[in-house]
Amino acid sequence: GDSVTQMEGPVTLSEEAFLTINCTYTATGYPSLFWYVQYPGEGLQLLLKATKADDKGSNKGFEATYRKETTSFHLEKGSVQVSDSAVYFCARQLQGGSEKLVFGKGTKLTVNP
């Protein structure tokens, strides 16, 4: 069935390190893809999104490119900060069909000073 698979965590990095969190999806049709972030004690917040192939979503130094050929939407940041410590969720939504979000399991990122 339709699903989202993301890299198992936890991920621990030092400040200013490069971050990649892998995400792949399966879906019928043409999904929109999202990265949500959950900071400690808070709800899920939309970090970035892409609605069609080759689109790049970006926000707060994070980027992800919608790759239809590899069904991937990997999250990257060139230089992480301590304040980026959070749980990151990849998700997809089918346009024109159900508006429900289908999430990956989440990846916990800890950035040490």
Added chain:
Amino acid sequence: EPEVTQTPSHQVTQMGQEVILRCVPISNHLYFYWYRQILGQKVEFLVSFYNNEISEKSEIFDDQFSVERPDGSNFTLKIRSTKLEDSAMYFCASSGSRYNEQFFGPGTRLTVL
């Protein structure tokens, strides 16, 4: 900035008891959702609600679950007879239109003993 709020933040109940989880969506939003996350597992869609009726529900959302928008501001999830496996974090979300960003609340942690 408008936000989705949820109460209580943590609910502990005995198996077989009824619980009501409460959410106040963003005031001009029309689409409402409940998701849940069992510890260590994916965030899963439960139900979507629009125009005072359920528009979609998952297999998880069986007859023990119900949703209501009793007064035009609150959006509630009721579990009639809780089971141990209902223990999870429950997230409410709202959206201004069907395929727009879903804004999430901070969640209610439900513990069934």
